[in-house]
Amino acid sequence: MITIKDVAREAGVSIATVSRVFNNVGPVEEDTERQVRLVARRLKYVPNALGRGLSTKRTDAIGLLLPDLFGEFFSEVLRGSDQTAQKAHHHLVVSSSHNNREEIRAALTMMRGRVDGLVIMSPHIDAETLNENLPQSLPVVLLNCHVESNGFDSLNIDNYGGAFAMTQHLLWHGHTRIAIIKGTERNIDASERLRGWTDAITEGGGTPDPRFQVDGNFTEASGFDAAKQLLALSPRPTAVFACNDSMAIGALSAFRDEEIQIPEGVAVAGFDDVPIASYLTPALTSVQVGIHNLGIRAIETLLHAVRNKNTHCRQQIVLPTTLVLRESCGCTSYHAHVRDPLIQHIPSL
């Protein structure tokens, strides 16, 4: 391995001078600089990130803790994050599958020292665990976490508003028996969406029927199973609101399996508006949250905190959602990519 010492020796200067050249800091004679760069290129010298990090206490890396990596949702978050991090010349250290407090604790610990900041997306995290396992000085941005403390920057989707508006839209279509495929139990996104559905039903003069609330876990398979369960009911629901698009896709598959027309036999709506939603058959009506943008915003917020050494003013942001009305809810004569889908903005809380 070629180190700064090799370059210094070969170029006939001290290591300090080489360092100055590579960091564009301090005064250095033009000739000297040229010579150093020449030697460095010849030796293929690359400054060692660990040595640098140890000295500067910066790693130029950002940690991203995700609960999972399944499906388009996380892949989109990641895409936005990577794009933004890269623009700021930062690396992304990704870690997923942290589904209980102990795993999260371990992950937080492992990240210590390797990253300048942390974006945490975890339905199971709480302020105590965070404070216990992270130094106060480490910038943190919480993504879709339910942490009551305002000591952290946080980014949340307007789950309640989106679910409320979507259910209201289904009511507007004339549906009276609207089922919901719930998300993972004890997940904050899931429960907020359920609350939106419940309130919309109630406000519409109906009563939320327990039999119309079936369990799911955000996967296609669970959506498939849930839809099958709903079909066994009598009377059947005339509309189904799935708490995310994956489950909606699973449900669509189940309905097709039973040769039920959509939206005639049953209307379907999802949540997230993943990129493929518009390409499905029928095109899926969904609540758009701008997932890609979520990743971008998270990293931007974190970088701001890093630059200010975590002494900045914390912000809790709730991102507004948008209804994207396509075929599956019964908003007819929509042609993919030929006309724009009907869109209805939902004001943030």
Added chain:
Amino acid sequence: MITIKDVAREAGVSIATVSRVFNNVGPVEEDTERQVRLVARRLKYVPNALGRGLSTKRTDAIGLLLPDLFGEFFSEVLRGSDQTAQKAHHHLVVSSSHNNREEIRAALTMMRGRVDGLVIMSPHIDAETLNENLPQSLPVVLLNCHVESNGFDSLNIDNYGGAFAMTQHLLWHGHTRIAIIKGTERNIDASERLRGWTDAITEGGGTPDPRFQVDGNFTEASGFDAAKQLLALSPRPTAVFACNDSMAIGALSAFRDEEIQIPEGVAVAGFDDVPIASYLTPALTSVQVGIHNLGIRAIETLLHAVRNKNTHCRQQIVLPTTLVLRESCGCTSYHAHVRDPLIQHIPSL
């Protein structure tokens, strides 16, 4: 920040002893160990990864270079990788969007020193660029790269065999006008799949019609556009082989848009067998490559190289593919998740 020195001082021992305790190495009195651990817990000491890395020349991190992060393909690779890396107590440093040689060069450089090894997935990489920009000692696994050198471990999908078999299957269905939606230009996966299609057509006694070869770039949007182009032809193709599932999904959407029945009006097949393929309407026939498994294998291979300090015997592996026959090709009476899809194994080259 709490360092090993703080723990040593507080526990009344030397830093060497603390280090020994935390690395389970060398002899240390039971009482001493207990005392050290107690103090460490009280002070919430976590060994600094940079210091450790500098000393041991290991980072316990693995770099993953991806061309992109769009869609389920990469998300599945990542999922498999993360899972395997985590099991081996390694971190994953992800970097994407490297679409030309210069960007790759920069990414390789940035990774230097931060990772113990590199998984590189890039259609644009060549042996020269790799050798130029990486120290010989750094383990590398090439994923779906077209590098003729056998100086690297590599994992490749049997693109040719899969495409050949799928085209043959479409021929078996009686189709004579089989179009192909090509992948990104100059992409090795894309060209190998095209070659498979071409050879199968030729071997079936037909002639590959240039008008039936339309451009695509592996995105849903390009598949949509390509399908629209195919519909403008006369006579139209009776079957379409899309070089990946995303484009197949785009094509399905375009056909639905024109109210063409699938598979009656036109049969469709994809490549990759992404998780949602089985949930689509109609369920998508595809070439299964076990994407998740690809990520697992890549990391396993890399870890093996790391453990052997890169002195191991290099392997070039071509992973066999499997035909998964569902509705979209005309293999009828398939019901999602009720029966297993028809499956046909394709021997590796």
Added chain:
DNA sequence: AATGGCCATGTAAACGTTTACATGCCCGCT
């Protein structure tokens, strides 16, 4: 000509670990 100041560069400490080697103690053997 002596002085002061600036500029280019060098020196060395610091960052937080690991680890080869040194130290000193205790025990058992002769």
Added chain:
DNA sequence: AGCGGGCATGTAAACGTTTACATGGCCATT
């Protein structure tokens, strides 16, 4: 009693940087 050996622990160098401070040369000012 003297000695060797093993065991627990300490000491210090090394890893590759950055950076505060020191140094020395040169130029302009008095």
